[in-house]
Structures are given as C-alpha cells and as structure tokens.
Amino acid sequence: MAVPLLAAGSTYAEAAAAAGVSERTIKRRMTDGRFRNDVAAVRADMVRRTSGALTDASVMAVGTLIALLDVAVPPSTRLGAAKAILDAEATYREAGALEERLQLLEGQLEGQAVMAS
Numbered sequence: 001m002a003v004p005l006l007a008a009g010s011t012y013a014e015a016a017a018a019a020g021v022s023e024r025t026i027k028r029r030m031t032d033g034r035f036r037n038d039v040a041a042v043r044a045d046m047v048r049r050t051s052g053a054l055t056d057a058s059v060m061a062v063g064t065l066i067a068l069l070d071v072a073v074p075p076s077t078r079l080g081a082a083k084a085i086l087d088a089e090a091t092y093r094e095a096g097a098l099e100e101r102l103q104l105l106e107g108q109l110e111g112q113a114v115m116a117s
Contacts, residue, residue, distance in 0.1 A: 002026055003035075007042035062088075 002019040010018070012026040019026070029035045065088075068081035
C-alpha cells in the first residue's frame with residue numbers, strides 16, 4: 001500500500017500511516033533496491049498515464065482554441081486564442097526539433113559504441 005503513495009509524492013510519514021507501519025519501516029524499505037525500483041516503476045507509470053491524458057485533452061483544447069478564432073467571437077478573445085495557438089505551435093515545433101536532434105545523437109552514439117566493441 002505504501003508504494004503507490006510514495007510514488008505519488010507522499011511523505012514517509014504519510015505512507016507509513018496509510019500502510020499501518022512505522023515511518024522507520026518505510027525508511028528501511030526505501031534502502032532496498034527492489035522496493036525503490038517498485039516505487040520508481042509505479043511513478044513512471046503514473047507519469048505515462050498522466051501524459052497520455054494530457055495529450056488527449058490537448059487535442060480538445062486545440063479544437064476549442066480554433067473555434068475561438070471564429071469571426072463571431074469578440075476580437076479580444078480571438079486575439080487571445082491566436083496568441084495561445086502561436087505560442088503552443090512554437091513550443092511544440094521546438095520540442096519536435098530537439099527530439100529529432102536527440103534521436104540523431106543517440107543513433108550516432110550507438111554507432112560509435114558498436115564500432116568500438
């Protein structure tokens with residue numbers, strides 16, 4: 001029971017109380033590599049699921065912003081939507097470019113490692 005709580009950011013004291021053990025027990029368990037790995041795995045899963053949910057919601061959010069560009073919408077609202085779209089597009093474009101560069105560098109490093117062995 002303590003693993004998901006620790007993965008979600010609970011303190012040792014909070015996780016211990018919820019699990020019905022002492023804080024000292026939680027501290028001792030956190031020194032065990034397998035237990036720490038379990039916490040890290042649950043945390044990674046939480047991050048993946050949250051990222052997926054945010055990605056799904058972002059598609060809807062973009063649709064909302066696009067709808068706000070309609071000429072029937074007040075100009076100040078349209079301007080805000082246009083700025084938000086341009087800002088997001090620049091951010092995503094930059095992130096995509098960085099991802100491409102990172103993949104290229106990783107490929108080069110893998111190639112060097114193969115050649116060195």
